[in-house]
Amino acid sequence: MHQTTESKITVQKVKNSRIAQVDFKNLTFGNIFSDHMFECDYINGSWQNPTIKPYGPLTISPGAKVFHYAQAVFEGMKAYKDDNGNVFLFRPELNHERINKSSVRMAMPEFPKDIFFEALETLLQLDQEWIKPGMGNSLYIRPFSIATQVGVSASPSDQYKFMILLSPAQAYYTGDVKVVIAQKYSRSANGGVGFAKAAGNYGAQFFPTNLAKAEGFQQVIWTDANEHKYLEEAGTMNVFFRINDTLLTAPTGDRILDGITRKSVIDLAKRSHIKVEERPVLVSEVVDAAKNGTLKEIFGAGTAAVISPVSAFSYANVTYNIPSNNHEYALKLKKELMDIQHNVAEDTFGWRHQVV
The missing domain is CATH 3.20.10.10 (D-amino Acid Aminotransferase, subunit A, domain 2)
Structure with missing residues (x-):
């Protein structure tokens, strides 16, 4: 499927950050999300309107094919901050390659590399205060893509939504x-x-x-x-x-x-x-x-x-x-x-x- 996109990323910043409400010393993995998220829609054969916006709920039809035929793929990544405030990703090109490999297997469109990295880097710059320094601290990154075409016919969707969420994290398992x-x-x-x-x-x-x-x-x-x-x-x-x-x-x-x-x-x-x-x-x-x-x-x-x-x-x-x-x-x-x-x-x- 095509990987074209029609525009660069639009950024809508939050008016008030929620970060002061978060206890970073007592995090449950994957339950808390940062101020912003990325969203992009695949319509008429191209990825359109890539947008970073305040984190919040989606409005989606119960007839969307993701709910009926499980066309959904995701990735797991992390960002880290050193003691000097520098922020790093770890081998992110492999995550991009793998989500596209997963998408192909699920008959879903691949996502463009340039928009993937621009979205990641812009999100991390906006929400860098959510990344805490110190060994074991990180910001978990969840890119995912879902089928959004409305209809329950057993066929691949022709519309999709690609998103990226950020979640502050500590250890996933404690102990052996x-x-x-x-x-x-x-x-x-x-x-x-x-x-x-x-x-x-x-x-x-x-x-x-x-x-x-x-x-x-x-x-x-x-x-x-x-x-x-x-x-x-x-x-x-x-x-x-x-x-x-x-x-x-x-x-x-x-x-x-x-x-x-x-x-x-x-x-x-x-x-x-x-x-x-x-x-x-x-x-x-x-x-x-x-x-x-x-x-x-x-x-x-x-x-x-x-x-x-x-x-x-x-x-x-x-x-x-x-x-x-x-x-x-x-x-x-x-x-x-x-x-x-x-x-x-x-x-x-x-x-x-x-x-x-």
Whole structure:
């Protein structure tokens, strides 16, 4: 689909900021939004009227196709502020590439790169006071696109809305995470949309995740849909397994999201001469490693959570604990990653994108 747009961004500023009402020391992830949001509509084959306006509700028909056929994709990004007040994005070009890849898979129009970056940078400049300095603080960024054509015929929409919201954030998970390895439910299948950040992928996870929570676990490690033999993702994160001194992670493909944090963890590990294998990981080899003591670590990696060590996993009603003093790689890689994101360490990879 076309990526043309008819005009540059119009900015409508708020009269009074809501920032004084926010307790930045007690944030619940994703519940508070900054003063402004970005909105752009796809009509008659082009993106039109890109606008930054005060954050507020939308008026949308209940007949909009997003509600009936789930044409919706999104991204997750973060902005960081260093102690000098400089604001940075982390590898944002990859988020733009991925939301367009997701859009193509969902038969939705791609969004122009120039408007994407102008919108991001203008929003962050307007709402930079919502980004607090300090390790662990960030501004979570949620770009998304939805189908807005009115009609319940089973066909792709010809109208869409692209938006960007900003939400101040702290840690996504507090403490270690306990997980269940899936034996019945699946996240995605070959030929499906598992590689895309399609909204329906996440909605389908909630029921089996609720079952896991009822058993005292926070997340599910998903397995392949065919035989449930191979480990794939952990909840909303890519997942790594350390057996002896080697990191194992599933290869990306139809079923697995090509995570930006995942890419970065692999690059950081290789820089430290940590052996990384991107290959199918059998449930049986991880269970065997847990039994014989060669399983040293499991950790999830994603934008919201950054890196989350797993303290225990359950499979076939047996729970295997991972001692907290085994989180060496997870903590090392998390520190190196966050130091780059917060401009504490030299960025030898060229990942930081300065905004202010």
